Amino acid sequence: MDTERDAARLQQINAVIVHVVAPHQPPARTAQRESEFVAGLDPAPLAVLRLVAVRHLRVPLNPAAHAREGGNPDGPALVLLHGFPQSHVMWHRVAQTLAKQFFIVMPDLRGYGGSALKPDVPELPDHSQHSKRAMAKDVLDVVTQLGIDRFFLCGHDRGGRVAHRLALDWPTRVMARCVIDICPTLDMYARTDMDFARAYYHWFHLIQPAPLPENMIGDNRLAYLHNKLGGWGTGGMAHIEPEALAEYERCFCRPEAVHSACEDYRASATIDLDHDRASRAHNDKIVCNTLVLWGERGVVHRMFNPVALWQAQCSAHVTGETMPAGHFIPEELPETTAWALSDFFVGPPAAKT
Numbered sequence: 518m519d520t521e522r523d524a525a526r527l528q529q530i531n532a533v534i535v536h537v538v539a540p541h542q543p544p545a546r547t548a549q550r551e552s553e554f555v556a557g558l559d560p561a562p563l564a565v566l567r568l569v570a571v572r573h574l575r576v577p578l579n580p581a582a583h584a585r586e587g588g589n590p591d592g593p594a595l596v597l598l599h600g601f602p603q604s605h606v607m608w609h610r611v612a613q614t615l616a617k618q619f620f621i622v623m624p625d626l627r628g629y630g631g632s633a634l635k636p637d638v639p640e641l642p643d644h645s646q647h648s649k650r651a652m653a654k655d656v657l658d659v660v661t662q663l664g665i666d667r668f669f670l671c672g673h674d675r676g677g678r679v680a681h682r683l684a685l686d687w688p689t690r691v692m693a694r695c696v697i698d699i700c701p702t703l704d705m706y707a708r709t710d711m712d713f714a715r716a717y718y719h720w721f722h723l724i725q726p727a728p729l730p731e732n733m734i735g736d737n738r739l740a741y742l743h744n745k746l747g748g749w750g751t752g753g754m755a756h757i758e759p760e761a762l763a764e765y766e767r768c769f770c771r772p773e774a775v776h777s778a779c780e781d782y783r784a785s786a787t788i789d790l791d792h793d794r795a796s797r798a799h800n801d802k803i804v805c806n807t808l809v810l811w812g813e814r815g816v817v818h819r820m821f822n823p824v825a826l827w828q829a830q831c832s833a834h835v836t837g838e839t840m841p842a843g844h845f846i847p848e849e850l851p852e853t854t855a856w857a858l859s860d861f862f863v864g865p866p867a868a869k870t
Contacts, residue, residue, distance in 0.1 A: 582624060582625070582627075582632045582655050582658065582659050583605075583624070583625045583630060583631030583632045584605065584622055584623055584624035584625065584632075584659050585605055585621075585622075585623045586620070586621065586622045586623070586663060587612075587616065587620075587621060588612070588615065588616040588617070588618075588619050588620050588621040589616065589617055589618060589619060589620055590620055591620075592617075592618055592619045592620050593619055593620070593668070593669060593692075593862070593863065594619070594620045594621075594622060594660065594663075594665045594667075594668035594669065595615065595619040595620070595621050595622070595668065595669045595670075595671065595858070595862065596621075596622045596623075596624070596656065596660060596668050596669070596670050596671070597611070597612065597621060597622070597623045597671050597672075597676075598623075598624065598626065598656065598670070598671065598672035598673065598675075598676025598677070598679055598680055599623075599625070599626065599629070599630075599672075599673060599674070599675075599676050600672070600673045600674020600675040600676050600677070601629075601674055601675045601745070601778060601781070601782075602629075602742055602745050602746070602765065602769050602778060603629070603630075603674075603746075603765055604625050604629055604630030604631070604764060604765065604768050605623035605624060605625050605630060606630070606761050606764045606765070607673070607761065607845070607847055607848055608621075608623050608847060609758075609761060610758075610847075610848065610851030610852075610855075611847050611851050611854050611855045611858070613851075614851065614852055614855035614856075615855050615858065615859060618859060618863070619669070619862075620665075622659065622660055622663060622665070622668070624655070624656055624659050626652050626655070626656075626675060626676060626679060626781075627646075627647060627651065627652045627655050627777070627781075628647060628774070628777025628778065628780065628781060629768065629774070629777065629778070629781075630768045631768070632655070633773070633777075640780070643787060643788045644780055644783045644784040644787055644788055645784065645788050646780070646784075647777070647780040647781045647783070647784040648682075648784045648788045648789055648792065649678050649679050649681070649682040649784070649785070649789050649792070650682050650686060650789075650792055652679045652682075652781075653679050653680075653682045653683035653686060653687070656679060656683060657683065657687055657690065660690075666690070667689070667690055667691070667692050668690065668691065668692065669691075669692050669693050669694075669695075669858075669862045670683065670684065670691050670692075670693070670694045670695070671694070671695040671696075671697070671858055672694075672695075672696055672697065673696075673697040673698065673699075673845075673846070673847055674697070674698060674699060674844070675781060677696035677697055677698070677699040678699060678702055678785065678789070680694055680695075680696055681696065681701065681702075681803070681830075682789075682792065684803045684804075684805060685796055685801055685803060688803070688804045688805070691805050692805060692862075693805050693806045693807070693808075693861065693862055694803065694805050694806075694807050694808070695807070695808040695809070695810065695857075695858060695861060695862075696807065696808075696809055696810075696827070697809075697810045697811070697846055697847065697854075698810065698811045698812055698815055698817050698844050698846055699811075699817065699823075700817060700821045700823050700826045700827070701793065701826055701827065701830055702785055702789055702790065702793060703790055703793040703794065703797070704821070704826050705717075705821070706720075706786070706790065708820065708821065712820065713816070713820055716749075716816045716819075716820075717816060719745070719782070720782060720785075720786070723778065723779045723782035723783070724779075724782050724783045724785075724786040724787075727776065727779065727780075728776075730779050731772065731775055731776050731779055734775050738769065738770040738771075738772075738775060739766060739770055742765060742766060742769045742770065746762070746765065746845070748843075748844070749812075749815055749816060749843055749844035749845075750812055750814030750815040750816070750842070750843025750844055751814075751842075751843035751844060751845050751849060752814075752843065756845060756848045756849040757845075757848055761848070797830075802830060802831055802832035803830055803831040803832070803833065804831075804832055804833055805831075805833055806833045806834045806835070806836075806861075807827055807831050807833065807834075807835045807836075808835075808836055808837065808838075808857070808858075808861040809823045809824055809827050809835065809836070809837035809838075810837070810838055810840055810846060810854070810857060811823050811837070811839060811840065811846075812839075812840050812841075812842040812843045812844055812846050812849075813839045813840065813841055813842070814842065814843045815842075815843050815844045816844075818839060823837055824836070824837040836861075838857065840853065840854075
C-alpha cells in the first residue's frame with residue numbers, strides 16, 4: 518500500500534468536505550419538486566445518480582436526514598437503504614433502471630453519507646442513538662415528510678437490518694420487503710465460530726469500546742474503506758464507478774463518519790440484540806412477503822441458509838435467490854438486481870402477444 522499516496526488523497530478528500538444550512542418546510546410531492554432541507558454534508562452532484570427527475574432533500578429531523586427522491590411520481594414508492602461503508606449512491610444504477618416504474622426514495626442512514634448526527638444528540642451508554650430502531654424511525658420520518666403512507670422496502674447490508682426492524686415495528690407501512698446479502702443479526706452472531714469471525718472480523722473489531730477501533734483506523738481511513746469495498750467476495754473495486762467511489766471516499770474518510778460506523782456496529786452487538794430477543798419472545802413476525810438475495814461468492818452463501826432463517830422470522834412468504842456476485846450485489850449486478858426487485862414488488866412485465 519502506498520501510504521504517501523493515500524495520505525495525499527485523504528488530504529484532498531478532507532479539503533472538499535463542506536457543511537450547508539438551508540432549513541425550510543418540505544413542499545408536497547410532485548414531479549417537479551426541488552427540495553433542499555437541513556444541515557449535513559454538501560450532497561453529491563446529481564450526475565452521480567443519473568436518475569430521471571431526481572432531487573436531493575434534507576428533512577429537518579434530529580439527526581439531519583439526507584436523502585434523494587425521484588422517478589415516477591405516480592408510481593408506487595420504493596425505499597432503498599444502503600449498507601456499510603457506503604451511502605445512498607450505491608443504488609445509482611439500480612435506481613436508473615427503476616425510475617420509470619417507481620417513485621424512489623434513497624436515504625442516507627444515520628451517521629452515513631449526508632445524514633450526520635447534530636452536535637446536541639447525546640451518545641448513550643447503550644448505543645441506542647444508533648440502534649436499528651432509531652435508524653428505522655429516521656427512514657419512516659423521511660417517507661412521511663414526503664407524504665408517503667405505504668411503500669416497498671429494500672435494504673442491503675446494514676440497510677437490510679434497518680429494513681428488518683422497520684418491518685417489525687411499523688408493519689402497516691411496508692407492503693413488501695427485500696433484504697440483500699444478510700441473515701438476521703441475532704442468528705449470525707449465534708453462529709459465530711472461527712470461520713465466521715475471520716470472515717466478518719469487523720463485526721468484532723468495530724464493537725470494541727471507543728476510541729480503540731477509531732484510533733486504529735485513524736489516518737488509514739482510505740485504505741480501510743478500499744479494503745472493505747473490494748472484499749467479501751467482490752474481488753476488488755472494478756464494480757464501482759469512479760464518481761461513486763469518490764463519494765464514498767468523501768463521506769467515509771472523516772473521523773466522525775468512522776465513529777458513527779463503529780457506533781452502528783456497537784448498537785448491533787448490544788441493544789439491537791436486546792430488541793431482537795424481545796421481538797422473538799413476543800413471537801413478533803414480519804407480516805409482509807420477503808425476498809432475499811445473496812451472493813454466491815459471499816459469506817452469507819457459504820455459512821447460512823438465508824431463506825430458512827428469514828422464514829422463521831416471517832409469517833408471510835419468503836423467497837430467495839443466489840446471485841452470481843460477491844457482497845455488493847446492487848453495484849456488481851445492477852440490472853439483474855433491478856429486474857429482481859421489479860418482478861418481486863409489482864410482478865414481471867406482461868407477455869407480449
